[in-house]
Amino acid sequence: MQSIQTTFWQEWLETQKASFPSLELDRIIEKSKNLPGNRNEQAKTLVLECLAEISETLPDWTYVASRIHLQQMYEEAMKNRGTEHPYTGFYQLLNQLMEEDIYTSSLLNYYSEAEVNELEEALVPERDGLFTYIGVKTLGDRYLAKSKSGQVFELPQERFMIIAMTLMADEPKANRLKLVKESYWALSSLYMTVATPTLANAGKRYGQLSSCFIDTVDDSLQSIYDSNTDIANLSKHGGGIGVYLGKIRSRGSDIRGFKGVSSGVLPWMKQINNTAVSVDQLGQRQGAVAVYLDVWHKDIFPFLDSRLNNGDERQRTHDLFTGVSIPDLFMEAVENRDNWYLFDPHEVRTVMGFSLEDSYDEVRGLGSFRNRYEACIQEDRLSKEKVPAIEIMKRIMIGQLETGTPYMFYRDEVNRMNPNSHKGMIYCSNLCTEITQNQSPTTQEEQRVEDGKIITIKTPGEFVVCNLSSINLGRAVPANVLQRLISIQVRMLDNVIERNTIPVLQAQLTNQSYRGIGLGTFGWAHLLAQKKIAWESGEAVDYTNEVYEEIAYYTIVASSELAKEKGSYPLFEGSDWDTGQFFVKRAFDQHGKFDWPKLQDKVHRDGIRNGYLMAVAPNSSTSLIAGSTASIDPIFKKFYSEEKKDFKIPVTAPDLSPETYWYYKSAYDIDQHTSIKQNAARQRYVDQSISFNLYVKNTIKAKELLTLHLDAWKSGLKTTYYTRSTSSQGEFDECESCSS
Secondary structure, three states: OHHHHOOOHHHHHHHHOOOOHHHOHHHHHHHHHHOOOOOOHHHHHHHHHHHHOOOOOOOOHHHHHHHHHHHHHHHHHHHHHOOOOOOOOHHHHHHHHHHOOOEOOOHHHHOOHHHHHHHHHHOOHHHHHHOOHHHHHHHHHHOOOEOOOOOEOOOHHHHHHHHHHHHOOOOOHHHHHHHHHHHHHHHHOOOEEEOHHHHHHOOEOOOOOOOEEEEEOOOOHHHHHHHHHHHHHHHHOOOEEEEEOOOOOOEOOOEOOEOOOOEOOHHHHHHHHHHHHHOOEOOOEOOOEEEEEEOOEOOHHHHHOOOOOOOOHHHOOOOOEEEEEEOHHHHHHHHHOOEEEEEOHHHHHHHHOOOHHHOOOOEOOEOHHHHHHHHHHHOOOOOOEEEEHHHHHHHHHHHHHHHOOOEEEEHHHHHHOOOOHHHOEOOOOOOOOOOOOOEOOOEEEEEEEEOOEEEEEEEOOOOEEEOEEEEEHHHHOOOOOHHHHHHHHHHHHHHHHHHOOOOOHHHHHHHHHHOOOEEEEEOHHHHHHHHOOOOOOHHHHHHHHHHHHHHHHHHHHHHHHHHHHHOOOOOOOOOHHHHOHHHHHHOOOOOOOOOHHHHHHHHHHHOOOOOOOEOEOOOHHHHHHOOOOOOOOOOOOOEEEEEEOOEEEEEEOOOOOOOOHHHOOOHHHOOHHHHHHHHHHHHOOOOOOEOOOEEEOOOOOHHHHHHHHHHHHHOOOOEEOOEEEHHHOOOOOOOOOOOO
């Protein structure tokens, strides 16, 4: 039986000994004598199990395992494509998968056969060696293009090249191939990742490229049902969705003068819940929707209870995520143990002549919202409920410890720092709390019959679209490539706007008006460990300032350079970018490494291509592919198993070694106030927001959790994402769309 084995796995492992001298592969080779000699999945799995036994002590095992998996992928691809070597026949691959209706035929409208052959020559197969096992398996299982019968055709470097070709297709022909190659360099070197929808759908016939969307529902039956249809269409095409419900009248409100007949927001939440379950994301997972409500809305208590595991199931929407829109005044009332008043937004509009949600405090402690809120309290014609503010906060925290939600959206800070406040309001965030852009509802003005056809006239609202990608800090910063990387990355993001087809027309219009992008980061814990910086240190806060200042500077430069070339976004005039208030509000260091006053003058003179620039998303799956740590989070454990429905793979923290071991600290053992300090430093440079989790033990006292929320608000954070407690660890469903 040994002679059968030596024909493949033993010989293959022998070839890896020189690359991985620390792994003691002789032990694995000895064990492999009992393995079957063929190359099928069962044989490969047995080899991987042998390797996994040494995963904790010798983390480099994952690269050997990755090469085994790649070897099998290469052989399957060569067989299916009829080639003798992997990464040959790129033009043939395009034609094969176009014939199968996997790739879009438009790719060959942009690129000639000679150009495709030139791009094949630019592929660097050796970069497959950068993948960890979990990274290449995730990429292969979920993102590489296969035939309709599930056969392997596309290989990792070809996926990166297809993405680059797709995003650069509309660039001028004279410069196009150079830009494709530069984009491919950024992706294939794992210096950055694109958002999950772009990673999965670029170059294919189906799906869209943007990550998340935010809708604003007006207080009308037409708007509610139209929004539900839009949610279904976006979910079908793989988008995660945030929905603002704060304009909908509360339970007991009047309808057309009939008193007490409205049933409030809960029935509409149940309708959205059913849509999220029944309209899945490209057949892969159920739709993902977060709904937001203002903390002064009369339905706030049933809203906060809607995800709990006890109580009246008729009032539960377990498949929706929840977020609360919170003004400064509420947090002040919580801290001071003051009372809080709840109102019906419809009644406020009718009696007061304004919408309470349409204002915010322009200065911390002063402003329009608190003036209007006080006027509502004093108005005898308004019905209102008075409750201790701390009682609402208790319900928020109970929900967070049980379900991880609601998310916290600090609306005053968001709107104060909104660079496009000259054109509107921001009412809520998205599914992952990193996007903050102007919103407004779409309204139907008219419907008539004309020439036997029904004509519907709508005034489009601002339906937010987020286009995401992220820098791999653990690779890009040590390689000193941020300036070069960000220049091509911003162009790639901007081109997503041009290349995308969104099934909701008002979202397309908003996308073009603001040209919003969300350049983010992941691998922060990885980078700190490499730099040997302790998470709970002042040095970590200082380094946060240093890294994110550099990223923000080069991002603004790149977008301004694009504006010189292609023009500013249509609503630039009068924005904080135009007036310079963006820079004034943030008080960037004028005597440090970067010349911010000079950049301020440049943006005013040359413009800026994108009305929104930076947002830090959760990046769970894409950080795995890139071999780093998720987002700006600390790690859960140094060693753990990544469990999916059909496999369980041991994973170690990246670059784990005796030198880095002590710098990887579990999220649940970290003082969360130090994470808040880091994030406050980071938020200064991020014009949108950050998916920022709080990690707490299930023994935490209410007072301690409240102190964390007060610290986050006082520190100028715009949002917080999940409150992850040890009692519910692993139960949180990340938004795959926002992973970038």
